[in-house]
Amino acid sequence: MKYKAIVDEQFEFADLSSEGIDLIPTGEGRFHVLAGRKAYEAVLHAVDWDKRVLKLQLNGKLFTVRLEDEYDQLIDQLGLQVTNQHQMKDIKAPMPGLVLKIEVAEGQEVQTGDLLVVLEAMKMENVIKAVADGKIKSIHTEEGNAVEKGQLLIEME
Incomplete structure (x- = not known):
């Protein structure tokens, strides 16, 4: 499955997949990431599962990353975003x-x-x-x- 990542609501990275990425846990919320020929130290600070938003520190720099899968992207392309027409009780x-x-x-x-x-x-x-x-x-x-x-x-x- 291909993903799109929106970083700090400024940068978009499209057609991302987990192929070629090695993720090695090194502690609580900490990971060593190998992507291509580069290595990164990642710390996961917070996750909002409903909005698919991560607060992630990568090599010491903090980022907010919003992930969209292929279905999210298709819904966006078709203009079928869900609006809050009902309140969650x-x-x-x-x-x-x-x-x-x-x-x-x-x-x-x-x-x-x-x-x-x-x-x-x-x-x-x-x-x-x-x-x-x-x-x-x-x-x-x-x-x-x-x-x-x-x-x-x-x-x-």
Whole structure:
């Protein structure tokens, strides 16, 4: 499968594939990467799985990388991007992990992109953000709790 990477919303790299790339884990969130004849040290700082965005340090320099697969690119070419016509009422854990921080309180108004919860999974911090404007109806977890994939974290109205 071919991917497109958008780096810092400034540079695009198209037709990327994992062929010819060796990725060797060297520690928690750390990797040694061999691509072609070049070697890189990579540190994964954060991942937003819903938006396919990585915060990645490569040879000491921090980058924000957004990945698009062939289907994302096709949808974009056809002009069929999904819009937020409905509000997400339930915020659920995208993966099992530990709730590190809850950044909102019941009754609080939030806007699209506001930080809601920081979830640690596989020794990486994953930021869960509001996908639509709304109000926090109830919070169903606490900081320090372990949660399962799909577990209800926050209800919005």
